[in-house]
Amino acid sequence: MPSKTPNALLHGTLDALILKTLAGGPRHGYAIARFIEDTTGEAVLVEEGSLYPALYRLERRRWLEAEWGMSELGRRAKLYRLTDAGRAQLAAETATWRRFSAGVSKVLLAR
C-alpha cells in the first residue's frame, strides 16, 4: 500500500537539510525553503510552519548564526550562515545518513 505522505520528512532530517542548504552560503529563511523544494524536486515538501522554529533551534545550538542584511530585492532580511560548529554537525549528520540509507537500502532493495 503506497504511503499517503510520500514526502513526509523523517524526524531530524529538516535540520540536516537546512545545514546542507547553508553550506553553499548565507541565505534567508524563504530562500532556504525554496532551495530545499527545488533541489529535492519537491519530493520533499518542507513544512513551512516548522522551518522557522528549526532555524531558531539551530541558532540556539550555535550551528547557525543570523545577521540582518539585504535581500536580493533590496529588502531587509534575516540572513543565516553556517558556523564552524554547524559545518561539523553537517558532516556528522551526512555520515549518519549515509550509514542509515545504506542499511535501509540493503534491506529494502535486496532481491
Place this chain on the structure above:
Amino acid sequence: MRRSLRSWLWRVPLDQEVDEEVAFHVEMRTRELIDGGMDPKTAREVATHRLGDIAVLKDTCVDLGRKRDREMRLMQWLEEFQDDVKFSVRQLRRSPAFTMVAAITLAFGIGANSAIFALVDATLLRPLPFPEPDRLVMIWEQTDTSRRTAVSPPNLVDWNERTRTFDRLAGFVPSVGGVVMAGADGSAENIPRQWVRVGMFDVLGVTPVAGRTFLPSDESQRANVVILSEAFWRARFNGDLSLVGREIRLDGDPYTVVGVIPNEVQLLGQTSIWALDPRPVPRGVGLLRVIGRVKSGVTLEAARADLATVADGLARDFPQTNKGRGVIVEPMHDALIGSDLRATSMLFVGVVGFVLLICCANVANLLLARATVRTRELAVRSALGAGRRRVIRQLLTESLVLSSIGGVLGVGVGAAILSIAPLLIPAGVLPGAVTLTFDLRVVTFCVAATLFVGLLFGLAPAWQATDFSAAQVIASDGRTTTGRGGRVRSWLVVGEVATAVLLLFGAGLLLRTLIAVNTIDRGYRAEQALTMLVDPLGSRYPTPESLTQFLDAVEKEILALPGVRSVAWTTTLPLGPADAGRTSFEIVGDPPVDASQRPIADYQIASPTYFQTLDLPVVAGRAFDDRDAREGIRVCIVNEAFVRGYLQGRSPIGLRIAMRPAGVAQAEPVVREVVGVARQVKGRPDEREDLVQLYVPLAQDLRDDVYLVVRPAQGSAAALAPSVRAAIGRIDKEQLVSVRGVMTLEDIASAATSRHRFRAVMVMTFAGLALLLAMVGVFGILAYSVQQRSREFGVRMALGASLTDVLGLVIGSAARLIVTGTAIGLVLAVVLGRLLATVLFGVQPLDPLTFLSVTIVLAIAAVVATAAPAWRAARIDPAVALRSQ
C-alpha cells in the same frame, strides 16, 4: 563567535525580529505565486496558509530566541570572566610581593575567623544531636532563697503524671563518683558513672548502638543493670557486641550490661556507665537534673505555665516540702551551653571579625596604592572602549582572585588552628561532648568569607581607580596621584588604628580581670599543697570505727613521710569542687523563719588539722581539736560572711545553729555550737558575693569520700605525690584504685581561672595581631607618601628647609592618622566596653589604667611604624630628588 556577538549586540527586539522574518517570507511566497499566475488576493492567502498557525509559530520562535539570548549572555559573561581571571592572575604574578603580602594578610584573617566560626558553630549554631532538639528542655526547682536546685525524685514522678504539655520527663544525677570495675586479669579501674531514671534515653530520643535502654521493669525489680557509653564500650571492650547480656563486676557486685548508648548523650555530662539510682529518696531531697520533651506543637511558654500549675498543685498537696517551690524550664541547648560560653563565643566573634576588617582595610590600601600606579593602564583600556562598569568588574575579579588565594591559604590556617585548638582550650570551657571539627560547614563559611572579603576590599579601590578622565591621565606624565585616593587611604588607616585600639582596650580589661582573679585574697595562705580524693570502698570499711581507723592510719603514715608538714581531710577544696552540699540553717533563739525562707550555706566537713594545713586563719575562737569527737558536743565553725550577715554585732562564739540538708525542710535539725570563726574562703575566684560557709568536724559527720590535703615542709607539693600514694598503699593496697584527682592547690586555682586566662590570651593575641596590621597600614601609607613626595621634599630642602622641617612633615602626618584613630578607638571603647561587663571581674569597663596603657602601647607602636619612613625622608638628597624626573 565574535561575529555572532556583534549581531547579538546590534540586534532588533526579538518579537519584531520574528514578525519581520515571517512577513518577509509571506511576501516572497506571495510574489512567487503571483508570478506563477495566481491573483494577488488568493496568492497571499495561500502563502499565509502554508505557514500554518502563524501565532503559534511566532510564539515558538520568540520563545526559542529568548532562550538563545539568555544563553548567549551567560556565555559571554563566563567568557569575559575567564578572560578577567586570566588577566588578574597575570597582573598578580607581575607583582609577587604585593600578592604575597595581601594573600597572607587575608589568609590570617579568614583562617582565624574560620576557627572561631567552628567554635561558634559547635556551641551556638549547631542544633543538639538529638531528634527534634527544639522540644528538649532542662528543668530545675527553685525557692525564694535558692535558684536552680536539683529536683526531688518524687516530684519528678508527679510531674510526669500531672503534666499535659510534656511527652515525658526524666532525670539523672550528674556526678555520683566512679565505680571500681574489676578486670578478668585482677586489675581494677575507676569508671565514671551517672545515675539515671527510666526514660532518660527515650526523652532524648537516642537509639542504642546495641541492646536496649532501661525499662520500667528494671526499676521496679531493682535489677542490677547498666548501660555503657559507646566510647567506653569501644575503648575497653573493643566494641564487642556479645557483651550485651553479659555481666561485669562493679564495686564487687555483678551488673548485667543491657545496652550501649551513642556518645552524644555525654553532652549531659561525661560518663562511661549509666545505672539506675537505687536509693529511695523522700520528697524534699533535691537530687535530679531533669530533662523533658515538650509535646509537639506546644510552645515553651505553654510548657512553663503548665509545669508551674503542676508545681502549685504539689505545693498544696505537700506543703511541708513543696510550699514556695517553683520550676525553671529552659531550652536544653541554652542550658547546656551556658551563658558564660555564649558570652565568650560572641566576644571572640566580635574580636576576630574586627581583625578581618583590619585585614580588608590593609589589602584595600595596598590595592589603592597599586591603582594609583595603574591609572595609566586603566585609562588606556577605557580609551580603547572598555566602559567604566567593565573596568570595575575586571578590578573586582582581580580582588576576588586575590581573596580566593587568601581563602585557600586561610582554610589551611583555620585547619591548623583547629588541630592545635584542644591544646589551647582549657578543660571545662567546652561542655562534654562538644568538639571542634574542621568540616564542610567551616569550609562553606570560608568560601562565603572569601567572597565577602573580596568584594569588601575590592569595591572602594575599583570605584576610585576608575574615577578619572582618561584624556587627562594619558596626557599627564603618569606621576600624578589623585588627592582623593590619598584621603580614602588615610581614613582606612585611621579606621584600622581605631579598631586596634578598641581591641587592645578589650584585651586590657580582660588582662586586668585575669590579674584580679589571680591575685584575689582566697582566704587561705598556703601556697603549696597536694590534694587528692580518697574514696574508700564501702565494703572494706562498713563501720564508722573502721573508716575512722583507716583515715587516721593514712594520716599518720603520711605525716611520718620526710618533707611533710601537715595532713588534713576535707570535703571541699578552696576554688575546687564542693562535695558535701549545702545546708539550711537557723540560729537557735532567733524568731523562727518559714521553712522555705531559711538561709542556705555551704556545708564543709574538715578534720582538726584542716585550718592549719591550709594556713586558713581562725580569726576568733578556736579550730577543731580532739574534744570534737564523735560522741562529744556537736560543734561548728562559721565564717566571716556568716558573722557579717546574720549576727548584727552579736558574738558568734557559743551561739547554737540548727542545720538541715538544703531542701529537706522537715528533716530533724542537727544543732551545733559555734566554737570559732574562719576567714572567708573563695569558692570561685570571681564570685561577687561572699558565701556563707559552715565547717563541721569530720568525726561528727563522717563521709567516705574525702579530699586528702598534704602540705610539704618546703618545696613543691607535686613532688610528694608518689610517696603519698605509696603511703596509702602501705595502709591498704586495695584502696589505691579509689585514690584519684591528684592535684596541687595551684592546679585547682589554675583550673578555676582557666576561663579568664583563655579569654584574656585569645583576645590579647587578636588585639596584638590587629595592632601589628594597623601599624603595617600606617607604615605603608607613610612609606608610600614619602616616596611620592621625595621630589617635593627635595625642593623644600633645596629652598632651605631644615631636616627638622621635613621630619616634621612626615611625623605630623603620622601623628594625625594615629591620634585621630586612637581618639575614635577610645570613644568606641567607652561605648562598647559595657558589652564586656559580663565577663569582667575586679575592673570597671571604663578602667583609667587600661585607657592609659592602651595609649602608651599605641604611642610606642606608632614610633616604631613611623621611624623607617621618617628616616628615609631625612636621607633624601635634594640634588638626586630634583634630578629624578
